[in-house]
Amino acid sequence: MSIANSLKQKGLLIEKAYLCGTWFDCDDKINVINPATEEIIGTVPNTPSDKVLEAIKDSVSAQEHFKFSSPEARSHLLKKWYEAMMQHSREFAELITLENGKTIKESLAEIEYAAAYLKWYAEEAIKDRMYSIPSNNYFQTRVVDYVPVGVTAAVTPWNFPLAMITRKAGAAIAAGCSMLIKPSELTPFTALLMCKLALDSGMPSNLIQVITGDAKRIAEIFHGAYAIRKISFTGSTRIGKAIMKGCSDSLQRVAMELGGNAPLIINSDADPDVMINMVLNGKFRNNGQSCTAVNRILVHESRYEKTVNHIYEKVSRLKVGDGFDENSDLGTVITEDSLNRLIRLIDITVRQGAKLMLGGKRFGNKGYFLEPTIFTEVTNTMEIVKGEIFGPIITIQKFSSEEEAIAMANDTDYGLAAYICGVNPERNKRMAERLNFGMIGINDTRISDAKIPFGGTKNSGFGREGGREGIYEYLEPKYYGIA
Incomplete structure (x- = not known):
């Protein structure tokens, strides 16, 4: 039955x-x-x-x-x-x-x-x-x-x-x-x-x-x-x-x-294990279909290549499949329209000059499954950075200074959630105070529970x-x- x-x-x-x-x-x-x-x-x-x-x-x-x-x-x-x-x-x-x-x-x-x-x-x-x-x-x-x-x-x-x-x-x-x-x-x-x-x-x-x-x-x-x-x-x-x-x-x-368009700022002193957990939990919970999902990963230039490779290694191992399969890490997106919208967004992002590092295609012949997808060489002018993705797609950008990271993170009409990964508590606090978002997660992306006032600002x-x-x-x- x-x-x-x-x-x-x-x-x-x-x-x-x-x-x-x-x-x-x-x-x-x-x-x-x-x-x-x-x-x-x-x-x-x-x-x-x-x-x-x-x-x-x-x-x-x-x-x-x-x-x-x-x-x-x-x-x-x-x-x-x-x-x-x-x-x-x-x-x-x-x-x-x-x-x-x-x-x-x-x-x-x-x-x-x-x-x-x-x-x-x-x-x-x-x-x-x-x-x-x-x-x-x-x-x-x-x-x-x-x-x-x-x-x-x-x-x-x-x-x-x-x-x-x-x-x-x-x-x-x-x-x-x-x-x-x-x-x-x-x-x-x-x-x-x-x-x-x-x-x-x-x-x-x-x-x-x-x-x-x-x-x-x-x-x-x-x-x-x-x-x-x-x-x-x-x-x-x-x-x-x-x-x-x-x-x-x-x-x-x-x-x-x-909606949301959450940035994750990875500072030069970020712990690699903490960082990858933030990426996996923050981006792929509910297959990226969350208003607090990480949309934009901003990485300090001193650790950019190492971080990109680390993310690629972990994300490429995620298993896509039916949600009732206990081995599945990612289920479906919600509808065929959603799947087609994400595939169009991937095509647009490639045409706009980003590098498709992983995924980018429908998974299987039945069901609304999408491969987990990673883009690098992304800029703030691209459509994928400006809106809410609502799917299993990561964009990775590079920054060289604290001021540049804050400017990139705040360059959005949304203001729901933002995240910071780094060891230095003074810098984390300073950056959090300058981020124009209703909720800030520092060294973890699991910000929501019944005891916190969930909500945002702007759009x-x-x-x-x-x-x-x-x-x-x-x-x-x-x-x-x-x-």
Whole structure:
């Protein structure tokens, strides 16, 4: 029996949306494709617009009740949800690998990463955020409290189909908000299982709803609905800007976690073992399909040749294959369109004068696999350096001074993550302070977990997810003056 059929028999591969307190289906379907085999895994409903509007009304009703729930009750819900997810970690991982194409090892790691947000926000929910202000001539008592922002919506991507939801939904529930979730139509099954386990663990009906279907149409309904007071989006900068424009008419609060173009600066004193781990973890996690992925490797000229050879040696050994093969290091890219876009980018980069050192071709005849690719002799004028790659492609450049490295690293419209490799702590600190990015990793690229405020600047968006800051995205300050 196939993995997909096994999950269906267990009731864990769900082919219905969840809205208005019930599992919903319709005749208009969207196929979900396994990127490793190009076969259909299953279908989900393309939820019609009138049902989306009904779901929004139900979220308003759920919000009116839930906003008066106690912090302890919210914390309990999140803890039970966390426990249910961890109990089904293997099934979640299988779903993610089926519909996303990443290796099963990475899918299992995502479950822990995603569930950690629920555990984190279970603790954040019970913190007292009320504070007092000294009295004045009019009021003897003055207090500021934080209250739920209201009905919220999340539009989430396919690259981390579970974690990108839990770090939004966890914060919303902790704050006392209902949430409408629009998962990527490429990876909806992970979100639907997440919803089932939330309900099974005691989540009130309609507190979260998962609406499958056409992303553009549903997002437009979200930002056209005044009842939704906050929209959180993770995805491309282009789509984020469109959503933000749409939200302006209703003055909805927005949080935007958008694209990245992360540099990795390898200083003259970098430890070779630390450096190669940063390259492998920073570039090839999820096959380079991460907004924090290393796009540009900047190497000090004194160690350029040695570093290039070291990277080539390690990357050339990476095994590309089906994510369910325990020996695979790299799975697929997400779609055939993504694969073709990357191949076109490789061709453009060669024509622009870069040296193709490794890879550059489709791997195999079936599935959306791409060989890990290395470019040298790259300049900052090339297209590949200016945009987000979102694939297993490395570019390597040379610098001669600290000032030049900083200028090269900052020469981008993005500002999400940047990395530094080097032994000298004073230089590392000095460089980090001059890098125009929201998150800096020094001697490691694994910068994200539930306890840090994830987010960036410039075209990488604004708002923070996780950390002490994350819950405030779903709260508003409310002032009380008592005479």
